[in-house]
Amino acid sequence: MQKMLFDIEQKTINDILNPNTYRGIYSFHKYWGKKPPESIIYFIQNYTSESDIILDPFLGSGFISNESLKRNRRFIGIDLNPFSIEHTKFLLDMPSPVEYWQAIKEIKSEIKDLIYSSYRLESGNIGSHYLWNNNTLLQVWVKPENGRTRIEIKPTDFDIQIYNAFDNYKIKYIRKPQFFTNSRINSKSSMSLSDLFTRRALRNIDLLIAKIKQYPESLQRALYLTLTSASGQMSSMVFAITKRGKTKNEISEKIEVGSWVIGFWRPELHFEINVWNCFENKAKKLYNALQNTNKEKYIIYNDLPELFNSNTGGYVTNNNCLITMKNIPNNSIQLICTDPPHSDRIPYLELSEMWNSILNKKASFEEEIVVSNAKERKKEKMNYINDMSKFIRESERILKKEGVFLLYFNARDKESWKFMEIIKTSSDLEFFGAFPVEYSANSVVQDNRKGGMKTDYILIMKHKGSCILNLYDFDRIPGWISVLPKSSENMF
Numbered sequence: 001m002q003k004m005l006f007d008i009e010q011k012t013i014n015d016i017l018n019p020n021t022y023r024g025i026y027s028f029h030k031y032w033g034k035k036p037p038e039s040i041i042y043f044i045q046n047y048t049s050e051s052d053i054i055l056d057p058f059l060g061s062g063f064i065s066n067e068s069l070k071r072n073r074r075f076i077g078i079d080l081n082p083f084s085i086e087h088t089k090f091l092l093d094m095p096s097p098v099e100y101w102q103a104i105k106e107i108k109s110e111i112k113d114l115i116y117s118s119y120r121l122e123s124g125n126i127g128s129h130y131l132w133n134n135n136t137l138l139q140v141w142v143k144p145e146n147g148r149t150r151i152e153i154k155p156t157d158f159d160i161q162i163y164n165a166f167d168n169y170k171i172k173y174i175r176k177p178q179f180f181t182n183s184r185i186n187s188k189s190s191m192s193l194s195d196l197f198t199r200r201a202l203r204n205i206d207l208l209i210a211k212i213k214q215y216p217e218s219l220q221r222a223l224y225l226t227l228t229s230a231s232g233q234m235s236s237m238v239f240a241i242t243k244r245g246k247t248k249n250e251i252s253e254k255i256e257v258g259s260w261v262i263g264f265w266r267p268e269l270h271f272e273i274n275v276w277n278c279f280e281n282k283a284k285k286l287y288n289a290l291q292n293t294n295k296e297k298y299i300i301y302n303d304l305p306e307l308f309n310s311n312t313g314g315y316v317t318n319n320n321c322l323i324t325m326k327n328i329p330n331n332s333i334q335l336i337c338t339d340p341p342h343s344d345r346i347p348y349l350e351l352s353e354m355w356n357s358i359l360n361k362k363a364s365f366e367e368e369i370v371v372s373n374a375k376e377r378k379k380e381k382m383n384y385i386n387d388m389s390k391f392i393r394e395s396e397r398i399l400k401k402e403g404v405f406l407l408y409f410n411a412r413d414k415e416s417w418k419f420m421e422i423i424k425t426s427s428d429l430e431f432f433g434a435f436p437v438e439y440s441a442n443s444v445v446q447d448n449r450k451g452g453m454k455t456d457y458i459l460i461m462k463h464k465g466s467c468i469l470n471l472y473d474f475d476r477i478p479g480w481i482s483v484l485p486k487s488s489e490n491m492f
Ligand SMILES: C[S@@+](CC[C@H](N)C(=O)[O-])C[C@H]1O[C@@H](n2cnc3c(N)ncnc32)[C@H](O)[C@@H]1O
Pocket: 031, 032, 033, 034, 035, 036, 057, 058, 059, 060, 061, 062, 063, 078, 079, 080, 081, 084, 319, 320, 321, 322, 338, 339, 340, 341, 342, 348, 349, 367, 368, 369, 370
């Protein structure tokens, strides 16, 4: 069916420079290092035509896939993280809001009461939040049916017994996660699920998984992602915000609920939140997003040759991009638009392990292109530079003569940029220029440590001698540079 032009967003250079925050379906699930849809859309719209092939070998949350396919481009997406592929497949085959909400209602009628019974208090109320100081339960909150103010209850022995009843609960469906000792994200190789969740929460998550498994593929994926997106709030990693505020001339200590942040910190003072409530809140968010999103069904092939033999559709694979890219023919890709891991900034697979174990998917840690603080992984800068250089070489081979190669990148140290030196010695690929995009500065999950970077760069490469006329608009962009950013000094 012919796509209506007004259905499809158009973007200008100004939109790239001032991206909106993520909205609707793009804000539903957390992922580290999401790139702004505005720039992706701009490049698809201006540097590709219908049927051209767009490649993202480090797909992440995968928004580029549906933005490409809805504009009738062909698309290849690769990521080593099973979560990324699940999220991308979800974007490409979303359930309708009606069928999704029907499933939520069914699950609710079947297990909400059972989950709630694990939070039933002596008073007969259902606990919504449990405030813990290490292993001591300090307070339980109850949400009144009518009225907004929470009721704070002092827990009784009965309430503690209900909690203790799950002490010996044996996990059924959540795969044992593999953690590494990494001080940057506060993980230890000895860590297990019960260090991150209460046994009561794990039992309730198991109940949800047992129900989710009964649904057909696309609905099941949406329901699983509802669960993974809520899993941080279901964990014991939700910190309590204490602030001394002045109300009506009295000093009061008001405690607010924080949220799960990047890493695996279980703060001393933390919340345990009712698992059903976390799930239902996320389900409402996704339901609203689905109502505001056009449901599209794209052709997705099971192998690459099928995509090359057709004028439409996509191919998405959970693999090491260095392997999959070998199967892409020379001179076949119009736009490579990608955002690889930026050296030591974010260990994607280590951070996604909680989600992957809920999804019961295994990640191949050995093949990740990253620098990790986890010594046992032996992910050092030299390996990173070697793998990134291989990636650049393959990109050079498969990029069409008139194609454009965009790399979202930044790194604190000069050494991590070394792979770009390959461009200088290349007989074929040339660096055209770069400009900063200021999206990561606004996001706490991007890189919030001291010394964290304010911007990422979009680096533009092309084949020598190819003339891509509208590329020349770029030199009007504030911060545009036509030399390769060489050292960290000139990057901040
Ligand atoms: C910066 S993130 C991409 C984020 C993405 N731009 C987004 O908007 O969500 C980098 C991705 O590279 C993936 N990755 C790391 N090593 C890989 C490899 N060898 N092959 C394919 N993907 C890999 C990680 O799993 C991660 O999802």
